[in-house]
C-alpha cells in the first residue's frame with residue numbers, strides 16, 4: 397500500500413482496512429468491527445469500499461461505493477457512506493426535528509446549537525441518517541449532493557410569482 | 559405508416575394493443591430492501607398519505623399514485639427506486655444468489671444492477687459494465703443512492719469484455735425500445751426493420767460473448783424492450799448451438815410465448831420458451847425475455 401503513488405497514478409490501490417476504520421472510529425466513534433467484510437481502495441483523493449470478494453484482474457471505472465474524500469483537512473465522508481455506516485456513530489451526530497430536516501434536505505444551512513466538535517457530522521431524522529453536514533460555530537451546512545436534494549417549495553413558489 | 563403494423567400477425571388483440579400503446583404508463587417503483595424492508599416502507603407511505611398498489615406478481619413492486627415519484631423523500635433517500643414494472647422481470651429470471659459472481663453486460667442506468675444487488679443481499683460481486691462514459695454517471699449515482707456495496711463498474715465494449723468466468727450474465731441489450739413508446743413519443747419515429755437489423759448484429763455479438771463468459775451450466779438472460787423479432791427471437795436463435803432455453807414462469811404476470819414463425823421463415827421451436835410481454839396484457843410497457851443455460 398502506498399497512498400502517495402495512487403495519487404499520482406490515478407489507479408485503484410488497496411488500502412489497509414484499519415486505516416479507514418481508525419479514521420471513522422476517531423471522528424464518529426464507530427466500532428472497528430463495522431468495517432469488517434469490506435475491501436478498501438484509494439484512487440487519487442477518494443477512498444472506495446466494496447464487499448469483500450475476489451476481484452478479477454480487469455480495469456475498473458469504480459469499485460464499490462466512494463465513501464470518503466481525503467483532499468481537504470479534515471477528510472470528508474460521503475452522504476452515501478453515512479447512510480450505510482453512519483447509524484453506528486456514537487459521537488458527532490445531530491438529530492433534527494421535521495422542519496429542520498426538510499431545510500437540511502433542501503441543501504441549506506441551519507442555525508443550531510450542538511456540542512459536536514467542529515467538522516463533518518452525521519445528520520439524523522426520526523432515527524434515520526439523512527446524510528453529511530458540516531458543523532461549526534452553531535451552524536450546520538448541508539452537504540447533501542445536488543441531485544439528492546428536495547426541491548425547495550418556497551423558492552419555486554417565488555420564481556413562479558415573478 | 560405506423561411501424562408497429564408489421565406486428566399485426568404476431569400480437570394478439572392487435573387493436574387493443576394499439577389503443578393501450580397510446581395511453582401513459584402509471585409510475586412504478588421498486589422497494590430497495592438494501593435500505594428498507596417492505597412493511598416499514600409501506601407504513602411510511604400510508605403515514606404520508608401516498609397512494610400505492612403492490613404488483614400482483616412481485617411484492618417489492620409498487621404502482622404509485624403520485625405525480626413526480628422521483629421527488630419523494632423515499633426516493634431521494636434510496637428507500638425506493640423508480641423503475642418500470644417490466645424492467646423488474648429480467649433480474650428475477652436471472653435468479654442471482656448471495657455470494658455469486660454476476661455480470662450485467664449493458665448496465666446503465668443500473669435499475670437492474672441494483673435489483674440484482676438486493677437479491678444478492680449485497681454479498682458476492684456484480685460487475686456492471688457500461689461503455690458510455692456519460693452513462694456511467696447515472697449508473698454510479700443510482701448504486702450509491704441505493705446503498706449498493708457489491709458492484710464494481712467497468713467500461714468495456716460488451717463484445718470484448720475480457721475472459722472472466724461468471725455464474726450468471728444479464729444482457730439487457732441496447733435495442734429499438736419500441737416497448738417504451740408509452741413513456742413518451744419519439745421512440746417509434748426512429749423504429750423500423752432496417753434499424754432492427756443493424757442492432758441485431760451488435761446484439762448477437764453481445765449475447766455470444768455473454769455465453770462465452772458464463773461458466774458451464776451458468777445462466778444467461780437476454781432481454782430487450784422491443785417487439786422486433788429481428789432483435790429478439792432471431793438473436794437468441796443464433797446461440798442455440800451453445801445453450802438451451804428454459805421456460806420462464808412468473809405467476810401473476812401474463813406473457814405470450816416467443817414466436818416461431820416470422821416473415822414466412824420457421825424458427826427453432828424452443829423459442830416458445832422465451833417470453834413476450836405486451837402493454838395490453840398487464841398495463842405495462844413491452845418486453846422480451848429469454849433464459850438460457852449454457853451447455
Ligand SMILES: C[S@@+](CC[C@H](N)C(=O)[O-])C[C@H]1O[C@@H](n2cnc3c(N)ncnc32)[C@H](O)[C@@H]1O
Nearest residue numbers: 664665666667668669670690715716730731732
Ligand atoms: C437497455 S439499456 C440498459 C438498461 C439497464 N440494464 C437498466 O436496467 O437500467 C442498454 C445499455 O447498453 C449500452 N451499450 C451500448 N452499446 C454497448 C456495447 N457495445 N456493450 C455494452 N453495452 C452497450 C448502452 O449505452 C445502454 O446504457
